[in-house]
Amino acid sequence: MGVAAVLPGPADFAAWRNAARGLLAAGVRPEDAEWRVAGDAPGLFAEDAPPPAAGAAFHVPRAFVELAEIAIRHSDPERFALLYRVLWRLTHGEHALMQVATDPDVVRLSAMAKAVKRDAHKMHAFLRFRQVETEAGTRHVAWFEPEHHIEEAEAGFFVRRFAGLRWSIVTPRRSVHWDGQALSFGPGGRRAEVPPDDAVEPLWRAYYAAIFNPARLKPGAMRAEMPRKYWRNMPETAEIPRMLAEAPKRVAEMVARGGSAPNPNPQRPRHLAAASRVAADMDLLDASTDPKAALAALARELAGRNDLPDFARRATQAVFGEGPIGAPLFFVGEQPGDEEDIQGRPFVGPAGRLWNRALGDAGVPRDEAYVTNAVKHFKFAPTGKRRLHQSPDAGDIAYYRPFLLREIGIVGPRLLVALGATALRALTGKAMPVMKTRGTIVDGPEGLPVFATVHPSFLLRIPDQDGQQREYAKFVDDLRAARAQVH
Amino acid sequence: MDLKQKLEILADAAKYDASCASSGTAKRDSTRGGLGSTEGMGICHAYAPDGRCISLLKILLTNACVFDCAYCVNRASSNVRRARFTVEEVVKLTLDFYRRNAIEGLFLSSGIIRSPDWTMEQLVRVARTLREDHGFQGYIHLKTIPDADPLLVEQAGRYADRLSINIELPQADSLKALAPEKDLPAIRQAMGGLRARIEGAQDEARGARRAKAPRFAPAGQSTQMIVGADASDDATILGTATDLYAGYRLKRVYYSAYSPVPDASRVLPPIAPPLVREHRLYQADWMLRFYGFSKDEVIAGGEGGMLDLALDPKTAWALKHRTDFPVDLNRAPRERLLRVPGLGAKTVEKLVAARRHTRIRLEDLARLRVSVAKVAPFVVTDDHRPRLLDSAGLRERLIPGTAFAAAAGGGGQAGRPVQMSLF
Numbered sequence: 001m002g003v004a005a006v007l008p009g010p011a012d013f014a015a016w017r018n019a020a021r022g023l024l025a026a027g028v029r030p031e032d033a034e035w036r037v038a039g040d041a042p043g044l045f046a047e048d049a050p051p052p053a054a055g056a057a058f059h060v061p062r063a064f065v066e067l068a069e070i071a072i073r074h075s076d077p078e079r080f081a082l083l084y085r086v087l088w089r090l091t092h093g094e095h096a097l098m099q100v101a102t103d104p105d106v107v108r109l110s111a112m113a114k115a116v117k118r119d120a121h122k123m124h125a126f127l128r129f130r131q132v133e134t135e136a137g138t139r140h141v142a143w144f145e146p147e148h149h150i151e152e153a154e155a156g157f158f159v160r161r162f163a164g165l166r167w168s169i170v171t172p173r174r175s176v177h178w179d180g181q182a183l184s185f186g187p188g189g190r191r192a193e194v195p196p197d198d199a200v201e202p203l204w205r206a207y208y209a210a211i212f213n214p215a216r217l218k219p220g221a222m223r224a225e226m227p228r229k230y231w232r233n234m235p236e237t238a239e240i241p242r243m244l245a246e247a248p249k250r251v252a253e254m255v256a257r258g259g260s261a262p263n264p265n266p267q268r269p270r271h272l273a274a275a276s277r278v279a280a281d282m283d284l285l286d287a288s289t290d291p292k293a294a295l296a297a298l299a300r301e302l303a304g305r306n307d308l309p310d311f312a313r314r315a316t317q318a319v320f321g322e323g324p325i326g327a328p329l330f331f332v333g334e335q336p337g338d339e340e341d342i343q344g345r346p347f348v349g350p351a352g353r354l355w356n357r358a359l360g361d362a363g364v365p366r367d368e369a370y371v372t373n374a375v376k377h378f379k380f381a382p383t384g385k386r387r388l389h390q391s392p393d394a395g396d397i398a399y400y401r402p403f404l405l406r407e408i409g410i411v412g413p414r415l416l417v418a419l420g421a422t423a424l425r426a427l428t429g430k431a432m433p434v435m436k437t438r439g440t441i442v443d444g445p446e447g448l449p450v451f452a453t454v455h456p457s458f459l460l461r462i463p464d465q466d467g468q469q470r471e472y473a474k475f476v477d478d479l480r481a482a483r484a485q486v487h
Numbered sequence: 488m489d490l491k492q493k494l495e496i497l498a499d500a501a502k503y504d505a506s507c508a509s510s511g512t513a514k515r516d517s518t519r520g521g522l523g524s525t526e527g528m529g530i531c532h533a534y535a536p537d538g539r540c541i542s543l544l545k546i547l548l549t550n551a552c553v554f555d556c557a558y559c560v561n562r563a564s565s566n567v568r569r570a571r572f573t574v575e576e577v578v579k580l581t582l583d584f585y586r587r588n589a590i591e592g593l594f595l596s597s598g599i600i601r602s603p604d605w606t607m608e609q610l611v612r613v614a615r616t617l618r619e620d621h622g623f624q625g626y627i628h629l630k631t632i633p634d635a636d637p638l639l640v641e642q643a644g645r646y647a648d649r650l651s652i653n654i655e656l657p658q659a660d661s662l663k664a665l666a667p668e669k670d671l672p673a674i675r676q677a678m679g680g681l682r683a684r685i686e687g688a689q690d691e692a693r694g695a696r697r698a699k700a701p702r703f704a705p706a707g708q709s710t711q712m713i714v715g716a717d718a719s720d721d722a723t724i725l726g727t728a729t730d731l732y733a734g735y736r737l738k739r740v741y742y743s744a745y746s747p748v749p750d751a752s753r754v755l756p757p758i759a760p761p762l763v764r765e766h767r768l769y770q771a772d773w774m775l776r777f778y779g780f781s782k783d784e785v786i787a788g789g790e791g792g793m794l795d796l797a798l799d800p801k802t803a804w805a806l807k808h809r810t811d812f813p814v815d816l817n818r819a820p821r822e823r824l825l826r827v828p829g830l831g832a833k834t835v836e837k838l839v840a841a842r843r844h845t846r847i848r849l850e851d852l853a854r855l856r857v858s859v860a861k862v863a864p865f866v867v868t869d870d871h872r873p874r875l876l877d878s879a880g881l882r883e884r885l886i887p888g889t890a891f892a893a894a895a896g897g898g899g900q901a902g903r904p905v906q907m908s909l910f
Contacts, residue, residue, distance in 0.1 A: 100841045100845050101855060102847065104854065107855070121530070126532070128587055128589060130587070131586065161516065162517065162588075163516065164517055202491065203494060206491050206498075207498050210495040211499075216538070216744070221538030222536050237533075259753030259754065259755070262753075266555070267600075269553040313659065316675045341679070342679040343683065382730050382734070382782075
């Protein structure tokens with residue numbers, strides 16, 4: 001025996017849910033239930049009142065509720081029945097049905113929800129307000145023809161966006177009004193209720209025509225995203241026939257004209273700062289006497305090289321050292337990492353922060369330490385949103401070695417501290433095992449002593465905490481021993 | 488010159504910048520005053536007959552420019568008419584269009600006049616007036632001038648949702664030849680500076696001092712590369728793009744086919760824009776970001792450092808790696824499903840979820856609106872085993888018989904807009 005459920009409105013999800021609960025509790029099979037909206041013509045089971053909503057609760061997946069709330073706004077008269085059939089299946093042994101995206105009922109329900117969402121999105125996009133002056137002040141009024149029952153659901157979007165305006169949206173089925181304080185809904189209206197034009201529209205149409213590039217004609221792509229049915233309520237679309245008609249001629253003219261002669265009166269800089277060449281020359285003058293200027297000149301020289309390794313061209317900038325001129329301890333790391341490359345400063349990344357902490361724990365005052373890298377550019381391999389560090393090879397180290405040696409010459413330290421294998425190689429000119437050399441003094445450039453220890457990134461790579469602490473303590477000991485060499 | 492004429496000149500001058508996004512910024516609305524809202528999803532308020540989305544009022548403050556970039560309609564030596572908006576005119580146009588629900592906000596750029604700082608300050612002033620004097624809550628995208636004072640950049644980031652610096656050409660030598668005033672290292676450093684500020688603001692917003700978080704470009708930064716103005720191949724373009732994504736965390740790299748302009752330079756005479764190539768680059772970009780491919784893999788699908796124009800790069804890659812196929816839709820891990828031509832990321836998620844409860848058959852793909860002709864040669868289902876995987880004619884069969892495929896051969900104009908889902 002069939003029953004009929006009569007809903008008060010075309011998109012009333014609460015009422016549908018209530019009725020569906022009742023039918024489900026009474027065990028009414030989907031094929032025995034008929035769904036109507038009040039005011040529709042009566043159907044087959046017109047005489048049967050729906051069973052009352054029962055207290056029994058039914059557990060259905062959240063995914064169903066979320067989809068159903070949207071799909072119920074679809075204009076297809078069968079939407080209520082489809083929803084009830086899916087609900088029936090979910091509560092009769094197919095609890096995972098929503099995950100079976102290939103099931104025909106799920107496919108249909110998803111397609112309905114998608115169509116409703118698209119309709120809503122197009123309403124947000126293509127609805128145009130016209131501004132009218134009334135005795136009660138300025139109002140914004142729009143006429144729109146949605147395909148589905150979305151007026152009430154989408155009113156909130158326009159409230160959030162235009163809360164400070166007073167507006168009305170009129171559609172064939174409903175009208176929505178916002179008076180600056182509250183929403184109200186009324187019956188549908190006619191297009192004639194909305195003013196036929198607006199003072200700003202000529203400007204908007206001019207913009208629409210001017211932003212179009214005639215050399216990229218793709219009218220099919222335009223119609224796919226902006227179907228013709230929306231055009232009559234969008235003032236700018238009146239320009240389309242002219243734009244399409246003129247485009248080929250405009251492009252042909254551009255191509256036929258070819259390159260044109262430069263303007264005899266080109267735009268000229270009026271207040272552009274003079275090139276900084278004078279300042280650069282000043283630096284060069286000072287470089288022989290002022291170590292800071294000499295370091296700046298060295299950095300400029302590197303930037304100006306046209307034989308930089310390929311990876312250097314992909315880095316953000318060369319990173320030179322930091323610290324006081326004349327610092328007795330000269331620390332050399334491997335190369336700038338991701339953060340150093342961005343900031344243009346050495347030892348500001350994770351390994352650098354660890355080195356800084358160890359320096360403090362070893363009691364080395366910052367004004368005794370200058371810190372730099374053997375290689376001055378970040379060598380990396382891009383992976384998605386990260387740049388993975390790549391070790392510099394012997395050729396890379398050799399390329400930057402003269403710059404490192406001149407940096408040492410300018411700073412004038414008493415002890416060079418090699419942090420890791422790359423630094424050790426750069427300072428001694430040969431490959432040496434760090435772990436065996438660690439804690440000892442070897443010969444460096446110009447007879448300067450080199451004290452070897454590990455790179456702080458080695459500490460970061462130790463997996464277990466005990467090992468980390470043990471190695472950190474050894475590293476601090478090394479730094480303390482290095483300092484003892486110069487005191 | 489009246490406002491309409493200015494608008495026509497300064498919109499015309501701005502249209503070669505492909506960026507149109509209005510998505511991904513912080514959520515805001517006007518229920519506590521002001522005008523406008525941003526809800527995460529971008530909105531295209533209209534489409535022009537070039538298939539491009541019109542989301543923002545995209546204009547230049549002025550098309551006067553002292554830079555002489557050969558590819559640019561506004562270069563110093565061009566004969567185009569020059570115009571200049573006042574700050575108030577841009578503000579009023581933005582608000583007037585916004586109130587009619589015609590735009591999501593403003594994308595403001597400018598030719599370089601006087602000095603980089605002076606120009607940047609004008610851009611910032613527009614954004615500040617919109618935000619502070621009118622409580623504008625809509626979307627603002629500001630072009631950033633690489634050499635501008637860091638203080639101005641900081642202000643720009645406070646008012647704008649997105650900032651962008653256009654790299655324009657994928658390598659330093661091309662820039663030197665075609666845009667002598669532009670400086671690639673300076674552009675990189677400026678992008679690095681933006682990344683540092685954007686991440687700083689994000690960290691701050693996540694941390695305890697939420698209320699005091701200084702806002703900085705919540706929708707991130709993007710850039711644009713022109714395709715076909717210089718001799719760079721696709722490998723170079725995608726190599727630069729991957730470095731930019733990884734190094735500066737760009738939200739988007741836009742590829743813009745070099746297009747005829749009304750007053751082209753003799754250095755770069757007008758040509759038909761390489762639209763198919765541009766489209767393939769966007770598809771390749773998607774493969775890099777969402778499908779787990781490396782740049783070298785994508786490029787290996789083509790020949791000599793160029794992508795295959797006749798086929799989408801995923802199909803092109805698969806045809807050259809046939810031993811990786813067929814993929815069993817009922818058993819293969821997600822990463823391998825993502826590599827199947829014709830299967831988009833969403834479809835893959837649906838298949839992975841569905842196959843826990845049911846067996847996948849070929850007809851299921853059709854229900855999910857997947858192109859069975861495209862997918863079938865590469866997959867195994869309960870009712871299907873591919874037979875043509877080793878066939879020499881497979882490539883010909885897969886080249887779509889659409890206007891797009893015809894255009895791919897002739898360098899013509901067709902195809903879906905780049906904002907569409909691409910597989």
